[in-house]
Amino acid sequence: MEERTRAYLRGRFRDHYRRTEITPPPAANEREWGYIPWTDGPDTTMVRHRSLLELGDLSEFLVRKRPRHVYFSAGRFRDPGASSMHEKDWQSADLVFDLDADHLPSVTLGEDSYAEMLAKCKDALGRLLEFLEDDFAFENLEIVFSGxxxxxxxxxxENVLHLEREHRREIVDYVRGIGLEYDELIETETVAGLGRKTPTERRTLQIEGGWGTRIHDHFMAFIDELLAMEEDAALERLQEFDGIGEGKATATLNAARNNREGLEAG
Known part of the structure; x- marks a missing residue:
């Protein structure tokens, strides 16, 4: 990049920082700060291990330095400006979820437009928020566009700030369904009655919350989709699943038509 171009961009960035009200994160003085300045040559340099005390007033710093990028850590430290993690002395940290459109299985790189990728990422964001708000009852959430x-x-x-790495991983694994066993969501009841020579078991999906409710909602939406189809199309759709032949498909469709109350109960 030519110096004339860099000078122009520094000026535009300064104008932006002057007219933009910057809202720092909570406990900003306990976080490590870093920034990328406008440097000569093709390479970029990250200035790290800075505390807010070293930077001074944040708005004045941004206008004065006009950095290309500015970062703050998710972690909070006793000495955020120290050069090593040991010296920083970790105290707590935000729990951060990073959604990148090009890492989503629903996105086809090279085919989806940028707008389509972001739309799919926004859909994934909505589903993530359902987990965080409904399953974990988290309330203090901040959502930012990654740029x-x-x-x-x-x-x-407050109850997540001090969690250790392995406990944070458990939350992430739950959201991603890692280690989820379907049988753990099933309640089994022994049923005996008139005319039965031997007791039998009734298996019911738990639908009081969590993954059980989420699976049940998806299942009932699929049932509604089936019932809206012509019979031949519905049977063909069911037989797309492994292990479902014509006989099982017919029985399943009949159950969907005649036993909706039972299906809604789990």
Missing amino acids: GRGYHVHVRD
Whole structure:
């Protein structure tokens, strides 16, 4: 990049910082700050290990330095300006979810437009928020556009700030369904009655919340989709699943038509 171009961009960035009200994150003085200045040559340099005390007033710093990018850490430290993690002395951290459109399985790189990628990422964001708000009852959430491909969600509820790495991983695994066993969502009841020579088991999906409710809602939406189809199309749709032949497809469709109350109960 030519110096004339850099000078022009520095001026435009300064104008932006002058007219923009910057809202720092909570506990900004406990976070590490970093920034990328406008440097000569093709390479970029990250200035790290800065505390807000070293930067001074944030708005004045941005106008004065006009950095290309500015970052703050999710972690909070006793000495955020120290040069090593040990010296920084970790105290707590936001729980952060990073959604990148080009990492989503629903996105086809090279085919989806940028707008389509972001739309799919926004859909994934909505589903993530359902987990965080409905399943975990988190309330202190901040959603920010990452500046390119997706969104960041910062969870700052007090009861998550001090969680260790393995506990944070458990939350992420739950959201992603890693380790989810379907049988763990099933309640089994022994049923005996008139005319039965031997008791039998009734298996019911738990629908009081969590993954059970989410699976049940998806299942009932699929049932409604089937019932809206012509019979031949519905049977063909069911037989797309492994292990479902014509006989099982017919029985399943009849159950959907005649036993909706039972299906809605789980």
